[in-house]
Amino acid sequence: MALLARTPAALDALLRGLPETWTHRNEGEGAFTAVDVVGHLIYADKEDWVPRARMILEYGEKRPFEPFDRWGHVRECEGRTLVQLLDEFARVRAGCLDDLRALNLSLSQLKLRGRHPSLGPVTLSELLATWAAHDLTHVHQISRIMAHQHRDKVGPFDAFLGVLKCNGHCA
């Protein structure tokens, strides 16, 4: 929760007011921009983490989670500026953390299992740990997307810039 609470402010500090050459370009066809990533984080907070935690508590392994739509954020982003999305992410995340606190989960509840539609059985604890790691995977992705926009400006220094060597396995 300490990490989950910090991600919106970290992305806000990094992205708000940056020129669109950094934030509105992707790494190629079908790839996310930094704006898409913020939309995806909002959409995942609304559809994925706390809703799935509730499903584990209610149904256990009996009912699989709803599949997650990797492009579901397109609706979140439509007609909205990056600034509006950053504000929305802060608001939605704070609400999700309130919801999580209100569940007041016990250690035995954290060990309960649900059913992921493709991964099979997962524990509530694994789901919540993944929420935090998912934030980090997208911080990782945003740094890579932005560095890509700068790729042709660094000349021979690209040899020293690991982020420019990071490829799809990090997507």
Add this chain to the structure above:
Amino acid sequence: MALLARTPAALDALLRGLPETWTHRNEGEGAFTAVDVVGHLIYADKEDWVPRARMILEYGEKRPFEPFDRWGHVRECEGRTLVQLLDEFARVRAGCLDDLRALNLSLSQLKLRGRHPSLGPVTLSELLATWAAHDLTHVHQISRIMAHQHRDKVGPFDAFLGVLKCNGHCA
């Protein structure tokens, strides 16, 4: 400069007050913690970017840059807390950007070449673009270092977390 100005606040929002399990652990022997990375960014600002820009303006290709000490930050970090380092990074970065503005570089100056001790000739423009990309490579690294600490908590979800598959090429 827009990106360079934002990195200290982004890392501050991400790291300040986080439990040390996230910030004070590395990925293995000889690897950086998130605290090391902040120290490294301070040290690089003091020793690397603006000093090298000045060398290009003064000596061109005649004199190679001083080699950079990848572990030079150990002195920066000694006896200082992460909070102190985050404060110092904000202060040092703001000073470097003031220095850069004061140089009031022209387009023709940006094309001037210096000599990197291992890469050979590089332009002032490439040096400054690399400063920004270097920030991003270390945001990338911090997200990876922190995700590593969570590796054994996510269960089968690790299949979906690109940051957990990122290896040394991003270091």
